[in-house]
Amino acid sequence: MPSHRPDQAVRLALELAELGWHILPLSPTSKRPLANCPDCRDTTTHAIERCVCIPAGRLCHGVRAATIDPNRITRWWNEHPDAIPGIAAGPSHLVLIDLDTHADQPPADPAAELLPGIDLAAKNIPAEQLADIRSGRDVLLLLAKLRGGPRPWPTGPEHQAVVVTTPSGGRHLWYRAPPGIDLRQAIGELGWQIDIKAGWSYGIAPSALTRRGPYTVLAGDPARPGRMPAWLEHEVRRAASRRALPKGLPKPLPTQVRPSGQAGPSAYLTTVIERGAAELTRLHDGRQRALSALAYKAGGLLAWSGLPRSDVETRLIDIGTASGLPDRLARRVVTRAIANGVARPLPEPGRKA
Incomplete structure (x- = not known):
């Protein structure tokens, strides 16, 4: 399959970075963040908050290295010309709704498992309608019908997501992150074959070209991603909210201390x-x-x-x-x-x- 020429990939990365989309290079084969630098591998203790490599512009700690610095991005692609531009969701103040279309078998109990936390049996939805669901897009449309009312998708530009078709036939919906709350990635917690990429997670850049094919923008403007309709924001908050976006490694777990002062x-x-x-x-x-x-x-x-x-x-x-x-x-x-x-x-x- 074709892939980006180096000049195309870095041009896309720089264009998106100028719009505030935080960029990281992904492997052209695995689509994962490129590996940590040798300094990090050789250091005995190297917590992210004390990392000297990220400020120096090295590809360390995966998505945590993402940046909008054009000089850093240019240097990365000079060093890794085949890399795919990736987007760090949280630093970019974006949320990616990833609608899969994998060939997995539907859930054994669609009424209970298509939309976790929502009892579809109590909604009197015909079993044959649930049996026709085959993709994350189908599940999101079902959720829209249940939660969004007769017109779940507002037509104004302020609600227009950046809609991307993936090589596998899925959809990426890039929205502005809702204010006042930090979100985490949530795999399948909103719905079957629906992943929420937020916080310290990432997605492939709109308009990127990979070995499997292009990520083609179907609608929306990357310069002005829309905000989610109220019903969808509510459901995303329910599935993917957390108290705080971690800085470096997440905060330690709470511990108990015995009356003697010894740790329990x-x-x-x-x-x-x-x-x-x-x-x-x-x-x-x-x-x-x-x-x-x-x-x-x-x-x-x-x-x-x-x-x-x-x-x-x-x-x-x-x-x-x-x-x-x-x-x-x-x-x-x-x-x-x-x-x-x-x-x-x-x-x-x-x-x-």
């Missing part, structure tokens, strides 16, 4: 996770395996620690994303490994099994 089980598990996070930032290869091992151990100690499973999962997913792993991969690795660890509890530290 929650502090022990938190220390395990923090040490694992520091190790992950040093790795170039094997980050997926390291994240899986860390999540498995956390799952094995979870019941003993007393920490909420959702807090531990969110922490580990953010750690994986911060290390440069793709959001979808980090979430899949963590959820599976924690589940395996929970099913096989570890002996309490200091005691024999």
